[in-house]
Amino acid sequence: MSWVERIGMAAFHRMDPELAHGLSLKALNAGLARLPGPITSARLRTRVAGLDLPNPVGLAAGLDKNAIALGALAKAGFGFLEVGATTPRPQPGNPKPRLFRLPEDRAVINRFGFNNDGMTAMAARLENRPPDAVVGLNLGANKDSADRAADFAQVLETCGPRLDFATVNVSSPNTENLRDLQGKAALEALLRGVLTVRDGLDRPIPIFVKIAPDLSDAEIADVATVAGQVGIDGIIATNTTLARDGLKSDLAHEKGGLSGVPLFEKSTAVLARLRTETAGTIPLIGVGGIASGADAYAKIRAGASAVQLYSALVYGGIGLVAQIVADLDTRLAQDGFASVSEAVGTAP
Numbered sequence: 001m002s003w004v005e006r007i008g009m010a011a012f013h014r015m016d017p018e019l020a021h022g023l024s025l026k027a028l029n030a031g032l033a034r035l036p037g038p039i040t041s042a043r044l045r046t047r048v049a050g051l052d053l054p055n056p057v058g059l060a061a062g063l064d065k066n067a068i069a070l071g072a073l074a075k076a077g078f079g080f081l082e083v084g085a086t087t088p089r090p091q092p093g094n095p096k097p098r099l100f101r102l103p104e105d106r107a108v109i110n111r112f113g114f115n116n117d118g119m120t121a122m123a124a125r126l127e128n129r130p131p132d133a134v135v136g137l138n139l140g141a142n143k144d145s146a147d148r149a150a151d152f153a154q155v156l157e158t159c160g161p162r163l164d165f166a167t168v169n170v171s172s173p174n175t176e177n178l179r180d181l182q183g184k185a186a187l188e189a190l191l192r193g194v195l196t197v198r199d200g201l202d203r204p205i206p207i208f209v210k211i212a213p214d215l216s217d218a219e220i221a222d223v224a225t226v227a228g229q230v231g232i233d234g235i236i237a238t239n240t241t242l243a244r245d246g247l248k249s250d251l252a253h254e255k256g257g258l259s260g261v262p263l264f265e266k267s268t269a270v271l272a273r274l275r276t277e278t279a280g281t282i283p284l285i286g287v288g289g290i291a292s293g294a295d296a297y298a299k300i301r302a303g304a305s306a307v308q309l310y311s312a313l314v315y316g317g318i319g320l321v322a323q324i325v326a327d328l329d330t331r332l333a334q335d336g337f338a339s340v341s342e343a344v345g346t347a348p
Contacts, residue, residue, distance in 0.1 A: 002034055005317045017099040017108075017314075025064065028072035028318065035075040036322045038132075043332050044079075044325065046340040048305045049206040049233040049283045051134055051164060055079035056340050057296060057325050060287050060308035061138035061167065061210075062110075066117045067125040074133035077321040082308065083122075084138030085169050088154045090118035091142055098256070101314060102249035106291065107263075108311045110240070111256030114140045114172065119158045126162035136165035138210070139194070140172070148181065149190040153197045160201045168194055171212040171239035173257045182211060184222040191230045206233035213238035213267045213288060220270060224277035234283040236308070237274055238267040241288075260311040264289025268302050275303025275345050291316065293327020300328075300340060301347035 001009070008027065012020035027033060040054035047053070058080040059073060067083040074081065093115025100109045116122070122137065129135050139155045141148035156166050168191065170181040181190055191209060198204050209232055211223055227235055240257025247262060267288025274284055286304030290296050291312040299307045312320055337343040 001317050001319050005033060005319055008032065009317050013101070013103075016097070017101050018096065021099065025069040028069045028076075031072075033072075033318050035072065035318070036077050037075050039077040039322060039325045040079075041329055043337070043339060044329050046306065048285070049165070049208070051080065051206060053079040053134060053306060055325050055328075056300065056306035057321065057328065058082060058285070058306055058308040060310040061085055061169070062112075063310050063313070065115065067122055067129070070125075070129050070133070070135065074130040076318050077325050079306065079325075080134035080136065080164075082136045082138055082167060084116065084167075085114050085140035085172070086116050086119050086122045086137060086155050086159065087114055087140045087142045088119050088145075088151050088158075089142050090121070091115060100251045100254050100256075102247065102251050102260070103315070104248040105252075105260065105262050106312075106315055107247070107249070107258055107260030108314055109251065109254045109256045109258050111254075113143065116140070119155045123159045123162060126159060129162065134164045136167060136208075137163050138167045138169050140169050149186075149193055152190060153193045156194055157197050160198065160205060161203065163205055165206040165208060165233075166194075166198075167208045167210050167236060169210050169239070171210050173212070173240060173242050182215065182219065182223065184226055187223065188226045188230060191226065191232055195230060195232075208232070208234040208236050208285065210236040210239055211270070213241045213263065213270050214243065215270065217273060220273050221277050224274060224282070227282055228278065232282065234285060234305075235274055235278075236285045236287055237271045238263075238288050241266055259288065260314075261289050261291055264295060268299060271299060271304055272302045272347070280345055290324070291320075293324045293331055296324055296328045297331045297343070298347070300343050301345070303345045303347075305341070305344050
């Protein structure tokens with residue numbers, strides 16, 4: 001981390017977390033952070049669900065909810081970017097405060113509740129997306145929607161022509177009853193509706209589904225079964241957790257989804273279980289607690305074809321991305337892997 005970034009991080013951590021979040025995006029757009037540009041190598045280049053990635057380290061949804069900093073983020077070293085979540089209509093989300101830092105745990109709790117500018121604004125911003133970046137959108141549903149399954153399809157129909165992939169988010173804990181859509185019958189109906197819209201696009205794109213880390217083994221098996229039956233292109237494991245095991249922070253009682261370092265083991269266990277349930281037939285993207293190249297490598301060896309991160313940037317700054325990508329490349333080389341795909345699922 002450069003001295004400029006250290007000063008900026010120290011200042012942000014003295015602010016309200018949500019205010020700091022917004023200002024950090026403005027700082028990126030203003031060019032105040034040193035960004036490395038695309039990072040790749042013959043070893044790091046990989047193909048996931050038909051997407052050609054310069055490296056397998058992506059940005060998770062939630063950092064840039066409204067696609068206001070895509071140009072800067074595309075230069076930060078990520079192999080792909082996911083923005084959103086986006087709902088059909090704009091909505092303010094849950095009352096503030098709704099974002100909490102837990103520095104003792106290197107964690108974050110949020111209960112945003114899909115606050116966003118809506119699909120019309122998102123589609124307009126995506127018109128000016130960086131042409132060479134791989135950009136996806138996290139699809140959400142309005143809190144007061146009478147048909148949440150239809151909301152996902154509607155957002156895809158509006159924004160799909162401007163995307164490289166889209167993610168069906170049925171795992172946020174901050175919209176009441178949203179996680180009920182992970183049930184076998186409900187999930188199958190929802191995904192079939194989204195895939196029908198996808199197939200009608202002029203340029204069909206991969207569709208992923210993002211699941212919670214709090215599922216039982218039986219529920220994970222159901223997700224794997226449905227994903228295989230409907231032909232989903234990938235599964236993102238996982239979203240934030242409702243669990244609070246082992247936390248030290250005084251803010252551990254706050255409601256919402258927990259992300260960051262304490263989520264790593266739980267989300268990686270779900271990832272490994274999914275790898276077994278799918279027998280490696282569906283690409284998996286590992287998310288949850290990644291804060292180092294070692295963490296990214298562990299997710300890949302547990303079964304992830306690519307990974308995503310977000311919360312670690314709260315503590316490590318945007319420069320952490322390049323460090324993780326470089327360390328991952330080194331670790332792959334040290335273990336004799338000529339490509340990311342060779343390492344996928346090789347953990348004992």
